[in-house]
Amino acid sequence: MPTVSMTVNGKSVSRDIEDRTLLVEFLRDHLGLTGTHVGCDTSQCGACVVHIDGKSVKSCTMLAVQAEGVTVTTIEGLATDGKLHPMQEAFREHHGLQCGFCTPGMVMSAVDLVKRHPNPSEETIRHGLEGNICRCTGYHNIVRAVQAAATNMRG
Amino acid sequence: MSDTGIGAAVRRKEDFRFLTGKGHYTDDINRPGQAYAYFLRSPHAFARIRKIDTAAAKAAPGVIAVYTGADTNAAKVGSLPCGWVVTGKSGEPHKAPAHPPLAVDTVRYVGDHVAVVIAESRAQAKDAAEKIAVDYDVLKPVISVTDAAKPGAPQVHADVPGNICYDWEIGDKAATDAAFAKATHVTKLDLVNNRLIPNAMEPRAAICEYDSGVDSYTCFVTNQNPHVLKLILCAFVLGLSESKLRVVAPDVGGGFGSKIYCYAEETVLLWASKHVGRPIKWAAERSESFLSDAHGRDHVTHAELALDKDGKFLGFRVATLANVGSYLSTFATAVPSYLYATLLAGQYTTPAIHAEVKTVFTNTAPVDAYRGAGRPEATYVLERIVEVAARETGIDRAEIRRRNFVPPDAFPYQTPVALAYDSGNYAAALDLALKHADYKGFAARKVEAEKRGRLRGIGLSCYIEACGIAPSAVVGALGAGVGLWESGQVRFNPTGSVTIHTGAHSHGQGHETTFAQLVSDTLGVPIENIEVVHGDTDKVPFGMGTYGSRSLAVGGSAIMRACDKIITKGKKIAAHLMEAAVEDVEFSKGVFKVSGTDKNVSMQQVAFTAYVPHNYPEGLEPGLDETAFYDPLNFTFPAGTHVAQAEIDPQTGVTEVVNWVAVDDFGNVINPLIVEGQVHGGIAQGIGQALLEGCVYDPESGQLLTGSFMDYCMPRADDLPSFKVDTTKTPCPHNPLGVKGCGEAGAIAAPPALINAVTDALGIMHMEMPATREKVWRAARSGPLKRAAE
Structure with a gap:
């Protein structure tokens, strides 16, 4: 071994x-x-x-x-000292999760996406998250959450 | 309205744990000493099992036990039952052939359960399963529902002649024939409702264990209705006392119907856990989910709509073949009958309707409820044929619907197919949807799109659904084996916090928030002091679970009734504390007051007094913990209009959904954020059905060709638009909250809206779902654009 x-x-x-x-x-x-x-x-x-x-x-x-x-x-x-990362906070604020099963992977992908695209368009977000399947949300609120998080992460 | 009460967009209480990786899904749970199970599945759609040799597997490293159908049969493990007996035209009950959890002598679909290996690790169990030698006598399978219904088709079950489970009808045939005789126009349509694979993101899983010290079992399982599962496992399959089994459905990662049922895997694990004396865990690989989760839809339908000269619907005639797969899943029979044909009136006053449904066995996975369950199939038939009728008669697609709407003053409205609609205003939703979609501006947008080489189409869907299933006596009369009430328990703790126990189960719907809002608003308890407990049969009162958009309408109503009891008892305690007469005490926003005075005590004081009853009304029981069981008086009838706009690139066949408007009437809304989320998700699944998703079996071999996410096209973020979602409101008149249910609306409304838009864009009458790029490209090449170019 x-x-x-x-x-x-x-x-x-x-x-x-x-x-x-x-x-x-x-x-x-x-x-x-x-x-x-x-x-x-x-x-x-x-x-x-x-x-x-x-x-x-x-x-x-x-x-x-x-x-x-x-x-x-x-x-x-991802959260530090009990404080949610801006992406986690945005998913909560914009109801970007329902059953929560895809959420960890979705959040981790979204953090990396915003790192690479600090000001992503809706199209960039949708294309960038194409490798993460969510069956609950229809992605609408995930897109809103990533947009909001990107704004907050830019400061 | 407070910022956490009824009507507020409260951010969900459950989100923190999901966002930080602290959810507890079944496969996240580990029990001391657990072993792992792997199921060997049939590679053939139909075969006799001549012999199974498990010797090599039993000798493989780490293997604890190997069991086959011979073992479960010898131990008298029962057949997995179907919980709803549908009676056919002839008065005969449906045919329900034996459904052994492990195949005994025949396998009937690819993925059927042949043996289980229990080993020290998942990998060892899987490795050993490869060493099981099964000698199959392969038979010719029958795969499609139309083939299975033909004379001379292979017989899936020897005791089901012609593969017919039931031949059923609803409505008045003679009246419908008479309506057609006086029609000035008849529209006819053949259509298929494509078979779907639910694909909740969390694959099914279970951990089962037996405690010999107290002779009882525990089953952690991905399930939407743990009490129902417990009832089935105990009373019908394993012959256990219900007091000897605890079923826990912890955090569940989506269900969409597929986790309602009693499956072979948890059944076998539960039985085997006693034999091996250790907890046993099983988690499906996604490939297994594709093969063995109950699938959805799969109808083949012929429909005819009779109209008069003004476009009024006179009669509607429907004949449907519905695939139930190889065995009857738990509620398979109710879906294509009572959850389907009863909805064929839609939003319209069609006076005569007759529907015939034949359900047919095939060598495919069992088919059961999938988000919408019968109602999407009904809506698809109706909203497609109405669209075709509009095109044939030249009446505007919105106008023809408006002319036939049940008017707002006609409620309660008795349809010719059993249901009595409670409330609605269909024109209000249509008008608002058309406004949001700028219906009047569509012609100009179509011209503009043509200049860009795109074909633009618009499609409407005016849907209705029956939710909040259901009055127990009604469903009992129709063959249901269970009552469909719900339980709710509101338990004050001594210092004033509240624990709600609900028989409903959340697998994404946000009950921990919505139900807390109800109690916070009603009893004046801060929402952060309220917790919701669900999913554990040892903790919550018997309940019926979550499906059919019933949790709020039925489960929420039960909680409201429990709150009523709390207030009634609280008034007695408060009256005693304030030395007033009970009838002079009023309750509002968490405070009991003596009418017309400033004397008051808080809910918190009353709760404390109930548990520390030193100064207490004589004869009154201590404690403040009330349970209510709510049996609905009727179904609820959410309805609305969705408008889809799509643009097609005729060069590539790519359909882009460019605009989506949803206007839904869900009655009163408790949490608009959650409701909108439910609508979004439903639309996505509906768009998936219309454009992307389709379960395909090889018609000869019965192999599942769409057995992975690489072959079965799930909607992804870049396949979908953002949605415009709005609501109208006619409160439900017969439940305490005035709510109707929102979980399935999108999946019901969306497919016909989008196919209406695609066929409008292409200038054709019909296209079967999914409208793949290839189909659309071929249609575009022979459609009006090409003709214009020539």
């Missing part, structure tokens, strides 16, 4: 794992970080998106051993 080590939400972690362990399985089953969800088996739905070294990645599409030495941020690590 290989040993894998990385930094997750600011903490160094190290575990012995089966070679085939996916990063999402490592986060959920080995670290107990169940905020990252599994919604499909074809890398389509985006429920498992986390940040690796600051960039959004589908954690079902990467082996945990490939994440050796990286810095991972999951949805549990």
Whole structure:
């Protein structure tokens, strides 16, 4: 069994794992970080998106051993000192979530999107979140939330 | 209106945990010592099982047990039942063939359950399942509903002749025939309501465990109605006392109908948990969801509408074949009958309606309720044929609808297909929708689009639905095996905070907020001091769960009745404290007052006194904790108009939904933010059905061709527009809140609105859903634009 080590939400972690362990399985089953969800088996739905070294990645599409030495941020690590990240706050304010299952991946993707596009158009947001499927909201309020968060994140 | 009371757009109480990754979905829960299950599924649509050899699997690393249908059969695990018996034309009850949770000697669809492997890890269970050798005698399957209904079709069940589950009718055939005899115009339409796969984002999952110390079971499961599941599992499948099973449906990641039912997986896990003596966890992979979640829709219909010279509808005749799949799912039979054909009057005064429905078994996954459940199918038939009738007669599409509306002064309105509509103002919604959509300006926009090489179309859908299911005596008379009331419990804690227990279940609908608003507003308790508990049969009173847009109309009404009881008892306590007569005490905004004086005590004081009854009315029970069971008096009837505008690029076949207006009458609205969200999501699913989604089985082999998100086209952010959502209001006259239900409206209204727009753009009468790019491109090449170019 290989040993894998990385930094997750600011903490160094190290575990012995089966070679085939996916990063999402490592986060959920080995670290107990169940905020990252599994919604499909074809890398389509985006429920498992986390940040690796600051960039959004589908954690079902990467082996945990490939994440050796990286810095991972999951949805549990986004709020600081109990204060929601502006993207989380905007999703709450604009009702950008219903059942909440796609939400962690959606928020993590949206944070990365706004980092890359600080002033995104509706079209940019819709195109940028095309890899995250939501079955509840019809995306209308997600788009509103990302627009509002972008404004707030620009300060 | 306070900023947290009825009518306020309160931000949801449940959001913090979902936004911070602290939700507790079933697969997030782990039990000490848990093992993992993997189900081996049939690769064939129809086959006899000659032999199953599990020896190699049992010897594989980490395997604890392997069970097949022979084991569950020997243990007398029962058949999964259908909870609604529909009686056909002949007076015969529907055919409900055995539905063993693990196949006994025959598999009937790709994905049918053949064996379960229980192992120390998910991966070991899955690896071992590959070592099970099954000797199949492959049979010729029957896949489409039309093929299955033909004479000589393969027989899915030996005890169901001709594959017909039931042959049912509603309405007056003779009166309808007479109406057609005097018609000046008859519009005819054949159409398919495409089969859909629900795809809630959280795949189904369960953890089941047995506690030998107290001889009882616990089942954590992705479910919309945990008490109903418990009832079915105990009384009909496993023969347990209901006091020996706790079902917990924790945070559930969407349902849309697909998590109403009693499935094979939790049944087998529950049974096996006692045998292996450990908790067992199972979570579906998405591929399994595609194969084995109950699917939706799948109707083939012929419809005829009779009109007089003024475009008034005289009669409506419908014949539908509905696919129920390989086995009857829990409520499969009610959907294409009582939830479908009873809605065929729509918003119109059509005096004579007759509908025949044959439900048919096929070698496909079971079909049951999916968001809207029968009502989208009815609305699609009606709003499509009305559109075609408008085009054939040359009457404006809005005008023909307006001419036939049930007028606002006609309520209660008895339709020819059983339902009695309670309230409505259909023209008001139509007028507002047309205004928002700038209907008058459409012709100019169409011309402008043509200059850009785009075909622009507009489509209307004036829908009605029956929600708030349902008066127990009525559904009982129609064959339902359950009552459809709801429970609500309002429990004051000694220091004045409140815990609400509801039999409804939230899987995205925001009950923790909406129900808290009701109690905050009614009893004057700050909303932050109110918690809502649902989904745990050990905590909440027996309840019927959430589907059919019933939670607020039925469950909310139960909570209001419990609040009434709290106030009644509170007045007695307050009267004692204020040394006044009970009849002189009034209650408002959390304060009990003696009428005409400034004497008062707070709700909080009354609650404290109820639990610390040192100075207390003689003979009155201590405590302030009231439960109510509310059985509705009627269905509720949300209705409205949606207007879709689409532009088609004839070069590529791409349809862009460029504008969407929804005007819905949901009666009173408790939380407009949540209601708008429900509408948005419903429209998205309706647009998905109209343009993108379609379940496809190979017609020969029965293999599911749309078995992943790479093959089944889910609506994504860049497929959809933003929506203009507005409401009109005719309160429901028969429930305490005046509410009607909003969960399904969008999915019901949207498909015909969009297909009406697409066919308008293309200048054709009909196109089957989903209107894919290929279909649209082909139609555009042979449509009016090409002809004009030539």
